[in-house]
Amino acid sequence: MKTSVIGFPRVGTLRELKFASEKYFRHEITAQELTGIAADLRHIHWMTQVAAGIGFIPCNDFSFYDIVLDTAVLLGIVPRRYRELNVSKLDTYFAMARGYQGESGDVKALAMKKWFNTNYHYIVPEIEDDTVISLDCEKLTGEYEEAKALGIKTKPVVIGPYTMLKLCRYVGSKNAEDFADDVAEAYRQLIAECDEENVEWLQFDEPSLVRDMDDDDKALFHRVYERVFADRADCKILLQTYFGDVRDVYEDIINMPFAGIGLDFIEGKQTGQLIDRYGFPGDKVLFAGLVNGKNIWRNHYDKTLNVVGQLRDKKIDVVLSTSCSLLHVPYTLKQETKLSQDYLRFFAFAEEKLIELSELAALAESYNYTELEAYHKNQELFAGTRDCNSDEVRQRLAAVTEADYARLPKRSERQALQKKEFGLPELPTTTIGSFPQTKDVKSQRAQLRKGEISEQEYVDFVKGKIKECVKWQEDIGLDVLVHGEYERNDMVEYFGEALGGFLFTEKAWVQSYGTRCVKPPVIWGDVYRKKPITVDWSVYAQSLTDKIMKGMLTGPVTILNWSFPREDISIKESISQIALAIRDEVLDLEAHGIKMIQIDEAALREKLPLRKSDWYTEYLDFAIPAFRLTHSGVKAETQIHTHMCYSEFTDIIPAIDDMDADVITFEASRSDLQILDSLRENNFETEVGPGVYDIHSPRVPSVAEIVKAVNVMLTKIGRDKLWINPDCGLKTRGVPETDASLRNMVEAARQVRK
Structure with a gap:
């Protein structure tokens, strides 16, 4: 053979x-x-x-x-x-x-x-x-x-x-x-x-x-x-x-x-x-x-x-x-x-x-x-058998009720409360989360891994980078800030390290696109949150500014889709376990005063069956509720964001709206804003931030270019619902191009407001 x-x-x-x-x-x-x-x-x-x-x-x-x-x-x-x-x-x-x-x-x-x-x-x-x-x-x-x-x-x-x-x-x-x-x-x-x-x-x-x-x-x-x-x-x-x-x-x-x-x-x-x-x-x-x-x-x-x-x-x-x-x-x-x-x-x-x-x-x-x-x-x-099951996780999941998947009050009422709570200008500017992971960041992480520096030395270094990042964003003039994610090696691996049930490799790299490689964790067993993951970093970052600081999380669907999943239980069960773990983190962030929380679902579409007849029966009917489970317990004034990138979303817009987030940001710049027509046709209720420039390219967009993009967006999206942001995280970009691009983006927003 x-x-x-x-x-x-x-x-x-x-x-x-x-x-x-x-x-x-x-x-x-x-x-x-x-x-x-x-x-x-x-x-x-x-x-x-x-x-x-x-x-x-x-x-x-x-x-x-x-x-x-x-x-x-x-x-x-x-x-x-x-x-x-x-x-x-x-x-x-x-x-x-x-x-x-x-x-x-x-x-x-x-x-x-x-x-x-x-x-x-x-x-x-x-x-x-x-x-x-x-x-x-x-x-x-x-x-x-x-x-x-x-x-x-x-x-x-x-x-x-x-x-x-x-x-x-x-x-x-x-x-x-x-x-x-x-x-x-x-x-x-x-x-x-x-x-x-x-x-x-x-x-x-x-x-x-x-x-x-x-x-x-x-x-x-x-x-x-x-x-x-x-x-x-x-x-x-x-x-x-x-x-x-x-x-x-x-x-x-x-x-x-x-x-x-x-x-x-x-x-x-x-x-x-x-x-x-x-x-x-x-x-x-x-x-x-x-x-x-x-x-x-x-x-x-x-x-x-x-x-x-x-x-x-x-x-x-x-x-x-x-x-x-x-x-x-x-x-x-x-x-x-x-x-x-x-x-x-x-x-x-x-x-x-x-x-x-x-x-x-x-x-x-x-x-x-x-x-x-x-x-x-x-x-x-x-x-043989694998030691991978947890009775506690399974009992908790079995106790989840339909009410746990619904957030109250309805979104229109929440949005009105949030606008009053935050007092943001029209067309608020923000970023997706990560800032450039420079050589010193990677070096410090490597030294910690090799035992060449102590945990406290690493924490002090990261806090210094966060402080620089907050000041940098204030100087640029962004309206909603992020802490930069300097402590994170990868948006899935970082979370997996704080969750039970995950295994991690050393050099098991997989190509994501071009020169971008990722190292997916392996889901070995039942998943639960071992400890708070992001709370200390977010609280510290918020203490440095009077502006709003977004808490940054990775959602359950993306964590599963960007890991190597188990084959001994269903995808539905695995996603639901992760959703409960992220729910714990969301409620913890809110309890510590973080009023905006972004739960990224960049990979929502990846496990979507290729045949439409299977979309809901085999995926969306549990993937969308799993996302709602992560945030349904927060107060009305707490604003939930999500982010998606580089997928064809136009045909699942109603499902995305059904995630019941308050704000969604997504890639649109490379596809010439094609998704906007679909948002309008489906009466999309979520506030939206279509990316105004492409971060996967090293080029710096001009102010005029971004102004033009925003004006096109405003023909399809109401001014009260539009956010201004790049189309993805800035982790892979250099500092000079990031600075220039964000300054142009903020200036473009100012010009359009006028």
Whole structure:
């Protein structure tokens, strides 16, 4: 039995690509040095897969920033404003990803959105009416030849034509149908190019096929692939899907000229049923996604081998595969030296999943796999028990009533009381929470971790940074202040460290976007608050100013979605446990005089099912009440804020309003404020702060630019409901650009007030 990997982590074991890219951005290394480091990483990643015996190894899954952006470049989808910068090909690419501000011009970055139901962010390709689709497969064929020179046969990976057409943003009068033939022609040419390179397998990633598809979607899918397959070719096409099942087009797919079809058996609820009902062609290869590419728990071999056996009984030619790209899990367990084997033996990161694939393939080929050591070790693991349950947590959750999910009085009455309580000016200015985490902050945290400074020395340092931050914000003229979050390593990890039930890794980094990596905690057991988390910092910060100080918390849905969740209890139960823990913190903050509390739910949409029919029954019906549970016990005068970023929220606006927060801030700058129309159409009641500038780009917005954005907002949102703020936290930005941007933002608010 052969094995396949859909995609592999690209940042390196110790985030080598991140650090190299950031050096390039700071002009500390040349483009040649950066591409050299990238080549070295690719070679390591390929050789790692070769060593594990993987049969179908991907290439072109490497990216300096994002594979969707790479595919846009492959198709020539580069908006005019970036081409007109007249900078190098690499710098044009980074300008689309990060924005550009320099001698050649001043352009914003392209929009960024969450990648389906993950915490990864992709760059949204932008198609103008005069965009000419033209193939440039230098990167794809170049990386294939790179691997070939090492003696490694790979399958190039590219986002498929249907998914590309669905992900693009059309900024003119044309739409996907207008570009369908040209895009399909480019993919037909790509197959021809791969044929010339003697590529045996070419993988087209089509995750958009797992979403709801109407007749127009199906027609577009067929139209595109009829042209793609217009010519006969020796190159075999693998249609790779993930994050769900393809129930709307399964019958179509199995009758189309794909040589292989990749199906997700982890998140694809109906994948097995579809095969049972409609069969699977004998002339095609089934790439069966049976090793979870999104979570870090070990594979249960018995269950997987049972599915493989059933497929083989149907005479299906099976390749054992990951369920999705391994981009979504950390690189290797080898760097984890502090967690005991009592925990680590339950985990499999990317390298370990390669071993699982190899062992499963060997077991599947064995005449009697139940006698083999790999099978016995796995059986012993799953036959054992984990110390992860708390009777106290479960009893408390069972005692929650419907009344605990409702806040009184109703929001309109609360808002009137809050305006009187706070006396803020029209269009109040604030930030999302974090301020730049400078080198001294990271250094002090590292010294504390290594025992080089005492806890008190660290506390005194952080208090000094908070004092500087409060004065800085007062000098800028912000209306509502934050303490800067200097004590926090990560908005989820920091909270998890104060909650029972969490485990933490040392170097288990996962790419979130570009050079941004996160280290998700692991939810090992039942969750509860061990101690107050933020109270002392918030109270200290409030003591330094007469202005309002927001308390800053991470919400239960985001804590769960940005952690590796348990698989032995439901997502609903896990979120509800976390909600009770955050509720304790909210009430504690209020009791200590904090009158504004922000509960961030940046990741609300991530576990939202990709099919609308499942939205409420499988997620929103418990995720939204869980948020209400965190704040329903506060006084009417206490103002609850929340924040969301980089997701498509327009279709769940009523659910967001139902969270019953008083104020919501969210990303809008990269998407040209598109969400505002949806807010107005749904009679959104919550006060709102659409981000007026993009913090994920190093460029500084001008006063005029922000004034223009605010004036557009005021055509859709009442003056009494609009807040002025950046679109996300400022943790990753530098001090000079943060200062300049915030001063411009405050001045813009002043001008609009006049």
